Amino acid sequence: MRFVFKTSYDADIQLFKHRAQAVWYGLLLLLVLATPLYFAAIGDAYLLGEITGVLILAIAGMGLMLLTGHTGLPSLGHATFMALGCYLNINFLGAGVPWLIAFPLSGLIAGALGTMIALPVLRLHGVYLALATLAMSMLTSDFVVMAEPWTGGIAGAAVPDINIFGVEVNRYSTPYKFYYLVLFVAILLVWFYRNLLRTPTGRSFTAVRDSEISARAMGINLTRTKAMSFFLSATAAGLAGALFGHSAGYVTNETFDLVMSITLLLMIVIGGLGFIHGAFFGAIVVGIIPVAIANGRSFLATTFDVNINVPGLESALFAFILICFILFEPMGLYGRWLKIRTYFELFPFYRKDMFKRQKSYLKTDRVQ
Amino acid sequence: MSLLEIENITLRFGGLVAVDNVSLTVNEGEVFALVGPNGAGKSTIFNLISRFYDPAEGRIRFDGNDLLARTADQVPSFGIARTFQNIELFEQATVLQNLLVGRHRHRKTGMLSNIIFSPKAYSEELRHRAAVEEVIEFLNLQPYRDKYIGGLPYGVRKVVELGRALASEPKLLLLDEPASGLSVEETQDMAFWIEDIQTQMGVSVMMVEHDMGLVSAVSNRVMALSDGKELATGTAAEVQSHPAVIEAYLGTSEISKTGTSRT
Ligand SMILES: Nc1ncnc2c1ncn2[C@@H]1O[C@H](COP(=O)(O)OP(=O)(O)OP(=O)(O)O)[C@@H](O)[C@H]1O
Ligand SMILES: [Mg+2]
Numbered sequence: 001m002r003f004v005f006k007t008s009y010d011a012d013i014q015l016f017k018h019r020a021q022a023v024w025y026g027l028l029l030l031l032v033l034a035t036p037l038y039f040a041a042i043g044d045a046y047l048l049g050e051i052t053g054v055l056i057l058a059i060a061g062m063g064l065m066l067l068t069g070h071t072g073l074p075s076l077g078h079a080t081f082m083a084l085g086c087y088l089n090i091n092f093l094g095a096g097v098p099w100l101i102a103f104p105l106s107g108l109i110a111g112a113l114g115t116m117i118a119l120p121v122l123r124l125h126g127v128y129l130a131l132a133t134l135a136m137s138m139l140t141s142d143f144v145v146m147a148e149p150w151t152g153g154i155a156g157a158a159v160p161d162i163n164i165f166g167v168e169v170n171r172y173s174t175p176y177k178f179y180y181l182v183l184f185v186a187i188l189l190v191w192f193y194r195n196l197l198r199t200p201t202g203r204s205f206t207a208v209r210d211s212e213i214s215a216r217a218m219g220i221n222l223t224r225t226k227a228m229s230f231f232l233s234a235t236a237a238g239l240a241g242a243l244f245g246h247s248a249g250y251v252t253n254e255t256f257d258l259v260m261s262i263t264l265l266l267m268i269v270i271g272g273l274g275f276i277h278g279a280f281f282g283a284i285v286v287g288i289i290p291v292a293i294a295n296g297r298s299f300l301a302t303t304f305d306v307n308i309n310v311p312g313l314e315s316a317l318f319a320f321i322l323i324c325f326i327l328f329e330p331m332g333l334y335g336r337w338l339k340i341r342t343y344f345e346l347f348p349f350y351r352k353d354m355f356k357r358q359k360s361y362l363k364t365d366r367v368q
Numbered sequence: 369m370s371l372l373e374i375e376n377i378t379l380r381f382g383g384l385v386a387v388d389n390v391s392l393t394v395n396e397g398e399v400f401a402l403v404g405p406n407g408a409g410k411s412t413i414f415n416l417i418s419r420f421y422d423p424a425e426g427r428i429r430f431d432g433n434d435l436l437a438r439t440a441d442q443v444p445s446f447g448i449a450r451t452f453q454n455i456e457l458f459e460q461a462t463v464l465q466n467l468l469v470g471r472h473r474h475r476k477t478g479m480l481s482n483i484i485f486s487p488k489a490y491s492e493e494l495r496h497r498a499a500v501e502e503v504i505e506f507l508n509l510q511p512y513r514d515k516y517i518g519g520l521p522y523g524v525r526k527v528v529e530l531g532r533a534l535a536s537e538p539k540l541l542l543l544d545e546p547a548s549g550l551s552v553e554e555t556q557d558m559a560f561w562i563e564d565i566q567t568q569m570g571v572s573v574m575m576v577e578h579d580m581g582l583v584s585a586v587s588n589r590v591m592a593l594s595d596g597k598e599l600a601t602g603t604a605a606e607v608q609s610h611p612a613v614i615e616a617y618l619g620t621s622e623i624s625k626t627g628t629s630r631t
Contacts, residue, residue: 013490013494013497192483195489196483200471206461210457216440217418217444218536219536228479
């Protein structure tokens with residue numbers, strides 16, 4: 001068991017609670033930095049590409065986590081913002097804008113457009129907001145087709161390579177550089193995210209999530225706060241979309257479909273709503289499931305000569321895992337990890353009901 | 369000098385007149401209590417001051433400003449903080465984070481400097497923490513500092529809500545039933561705190577409370593309401609012995625129980 005002694009207010013504001021935590025994250029950083037070395041040694045970068053894909057998903061996941069996990073606004077339309085970021089990036093690059101400008105600009109414009117789209121629906125609550133964003137996601141494919149001159153429509157569009165001061169970055173020809181680039185963006189966004197949560201802006205997001213009425217009574221403007229969260233969220237999704245384009249190499253009207261929007265939402269629920277970690281845990285699960293299914297299939301086929309070819313198996317398995325999480329672990333994978341950690345920290349004093357939600361008190365006096 | 373002035377305010381919910389032509393003033397530095405049977409319209413008056421409701425008629429002025437020209441989220445910036453009858457805390461945050469939200473009206477940095485954690489954002493954050501730490505000390509909340517609200521007992525939540533309001537350094541504190549659901553000892557603590565808030569911090573307090581013991585102990589002036597109408601205003605003793613008040617409470621419980629035993 002560890003006690004954190006407060007020596008100054010500084011201790012609360014720092015990124016890490018205590019030195020051991022800083023050491024662990026330092027080791028994690030070393031690990032992710034050294035990962036390509038391993039793949040370079042075995043001379044096969046296929047898996048590294050998959051890991052890069054997980055990181056891109058995690059970036060989009062962080063965007064959605066901010067909106068849903070920290071501001072309490074569900075969205076079933078984040079693939080739309082990814083599409084915006086991706087196509088903006090393609091068009092900027094096509095127009096000769098350097099990647100270092102095109103990439104952040106695509107994210108920011110996706111964020112701004114996302115906010116404009118969202119403003120009219122921000123007054124909606126819970127399920128209605130989900131439905132409105134769902135509708136947006138369903139229309140995305142049609143819009144991509146309609147905007148053919150910029151998107152290539154059904155035929156699709158090739159995504160130009162990244163060029164940073166003469167250094168070419170391409171998913172296939174320079175997978176290591178691409179990995180480091182995505183990793184850098186991911187780490188930068190994690191840092192931004194953490195900063196947000198330890199300052200007034202982030203606290204106003206969680207305040208709106210937990211009690212709109214109290215948030216207003218503390219001086220928080222609901223519309224502005226939600227719009228801000230939407231902007232940041234859609235910006236992150238836009239950046240992820242641009243990277244996704246680079247990773248895919250070629251995008252069509254079906255790339256950023258409804259399934260992707262839903263996957264993103266499932267991802268953060270599985271990972272753990274309300275935790276930055278949750279975006280990463282969720283992305284890992286989403287990244288692993290298809291690989292696991294493919295491996296399981298070929299294992300069954302080679303060892304037992306059983307061929308399973310059920311269409312939609314992935315979605316079904318995914319849905320099954322999700323239902324299990326909602327039933328048994330509403331706090332997600334990160335919540336499970338917290339419990340395990342607390343168990344060992346407090347051993348042998350852990351109580352089973354430690355994480356049980358307190359029954360909430362009657363809210364009869366709520367102002368509508 | 370009067371801090372809060374409410375003039376002839378009326379609010380209807382459909383056919384029900386929840387607040388009927390009520391006027392009152394809260395003076396600087398005083399503790400003003402609103403009493404009355406259930407459904408009298410006390411909480412509704414708080415919600416009117418908070419600008420959650422628009423009155424049909426009347427005016428609300430605070431510190432020389434017309435509150436009715438403002439929205440709910442602008443009210444705290446004048447120095448009005450409040451608690452809720454049924455506790456409205458940010459459940460999935462710690463006590464510390466809840467109190468820090470109370471500092472929202474004092475923030476000076478925007479989204480951008482927050483995201484990059486600029487030196488300005490950092491020094492501002494240090495100031496907020498220092499202010500919140502004082503409140504934690506004042507209300508003896510140290511043991512709960514890093515606990516999530518979800519797991520706290522009811523009595524502690526009430527104190528945290530008071531702390532969150534205090535953290536905003538208000539001029540006027542609106543307390544909706546600060547002692548409801550509290551034990552005798554907890555109610556006593558609450559009384560001491562309210563006195564300290566008034567005398568040491570110089571904050572004016574307007575409170576709704578059914579516990580006449582607490583009301584008589586801490587308030588300078590009391591207004592009794594029933595069915596949205598003012599019955600009497602004066603000292604606690606005056607109001608309790610007022611015939612209209614006694615009649616309004618006839619058959620109902622609270623005030624007669626604790627109230628008569630004191631007079
Ligand atoms: N949002 C609302 N919509 C409709 N009627 C309401 C609403 N809020 C309050 N009322 C009604 O207005 C009247 C005054 O309610 P209010 O909550 O102000 O009473 P109160 O004096 O605070 O009572 P209590 O001591 O029970 O808290 C009650 O009859 C109540 O039913
Ligand atoms: Mg009430």
